[in-house]
Amino acid sequence: MATDFLTKMFGLDGQVAVVVGASGVLGGAIAEGLASAGATVVVSGLNAQRGESRAERITSAGGKAAFIAADTLSRDSLAQLRDQCLEKFGRVDMLVNCAGVNSSVPYEEITDEDWQRVLDTNLTGTHLACQAFAPTMSAQEQGGAILNIGSVTAHLPLSRVFAYSASKAAVDNLTKNLAREYATQGVRFNTLCPGFFPAEQNRKILDKERVDNIIGQTPMARFGEPEELVGASILLLSQAAGSFITGATVYVDGGFTAMRF
Numbered sequence: 234m235a236t237d238f239l240t241k242m243f244g245l246d247g248q249v250a251v252v253v254g255a256s257g258v259l260g261g262a263i264a265e266g267l268a269s270a271g272a273t274v275v276v277s278g279l280n281a282q283r284g285e286s287r288a289e290r291i292t293s294a295g296g297k298a299a300f301i302a303a304d305t306l307s308r309d310s311l312a313q314l315r316d317q318c319l320e321k322f323g324r325v326d327m328l329v330n331c332a333g334v335n336s337s338v339p340y341e342e343i344t345d346e347d348w349q350r351v352l353d354t355n356l357t358g359t360h361l362a363c364q365a366f367a368p369t370m371s372a373q374e375q376g377g378a379i380l381n382i383g384s385v386t387a388h389l390p391l392s393r394v395f396a397y398s399a400s401k402a403a404v405d406n407l408t409k410n411l412a413r414e415y416a417t418q419g420v421r422f423n424t425l426c427p428g429f430f431p432a433e434q435n436r437k438i439l440d441k442e443r444v445d446n447i448i449g450q451t452p453m454a455r456f457g458e459p460e461e462l463v464g465a466s467i468l469l470l471s472q473a474a475g476s477f478i479t480g481a482t483v484y485v486d487g488g489f490t491a492m493r494f
């Protein structure tokens with residue numbers, strides 16, 4: 234009885250999810266979680282070797298996955314990703330925009346190139362992917378759901394990560410605007426804001442002083458584990474469980490934002 238209910242609410246059998254940036258730490262965990270819930274997962278990103286091995290990990294655990302390369306900085310590449318998904322699987326129900334880069338320097342030292350690189354990947358990349366997929370989802374009978382990845386820094390600007398914080402604030406703003414735009418057109422948009430999860434893009438930033446500060450300001454007094462993003466992702470992406478959730482910003486941060494708000 235409970236199992237039937239949970240399957241109906243959170244099961245993703247027969248649905249197709251594209252996770253851009255699934256070659257990374259958080260995107261990889263979300264991709265594996267969606268596959269465990271039954272979705273066919275398109276693992277996407279720049280790094281073919283890591284993407285292929287993530288897709289293999291999913292299939293060898295009994296899930297359904299395929300790697301399709303894409304660069305979120307290229308409109309053409311994203312259109313090819315969408316078209317290949319449709320050709321291969323016939324539908325796209327979910328998109329997770331998990332590609333991202335970071336940069337950590339004092340404000341005076343930010344170069345134009347670095348500022349642009351972070352804004353381009355985190356903000357423009359998210360926008361281009363939404364633009365590539367939302368109209369297709371809207372045209373499908375079953376609609377679709379898009380999950381963009383923000384950060385606690387979107388609303389609590391963090392020292393040394395100026396471009397990153399600004400890009401994540403803009404991602405959340407864009408997500409809410411698209412939620413409004415597509416609210417009656419079958420596509421839901423939400424932002425998932427992770428707290429602190431050690432990964433590649435922030436390894437250089439996490440020196441001892443910063444680690445102590447972060448843990449000291451996280452009520453649960455620890456970093457997150459990537460798998461801890463899966464539950465909230467499924468809730469926001471599932472058309473059954475999340476049917477009336479759009480334009481939401483959901484924090485998975487061990488209480489970090491609760492300390493300040």
Ligand SMILES: NC(=O)c1ccc[n+]([C@@H]2O[C@H](COP(=O)([O-])OP(=O)(O)OC[C@H]3O[C@@H](n4cnc5c(N)ncnc54)[C@H](O)[C@@H]3O)[C@@H](O)[C@H]2O)c1
Nearest residue numbers: 254256257258259279304305332333384429430432433434
């Ligand atoms: N790790 C954290 O604590 C944390 C916290 C908040 C938000 N985030 C966000 O979560 C997302 C995932 O980050 P992560 O921690 O897993 O980092 P990660 O570096 O492990 O993964 C990022 C992935 O994005 C891919 N990527 C970069 N540029 C790309 C492009 N142009 N096209 C396609 N793919 C591209 C990289 O190849 C990499 O696989 C990012 O948006 C990041 O800002 C991370």
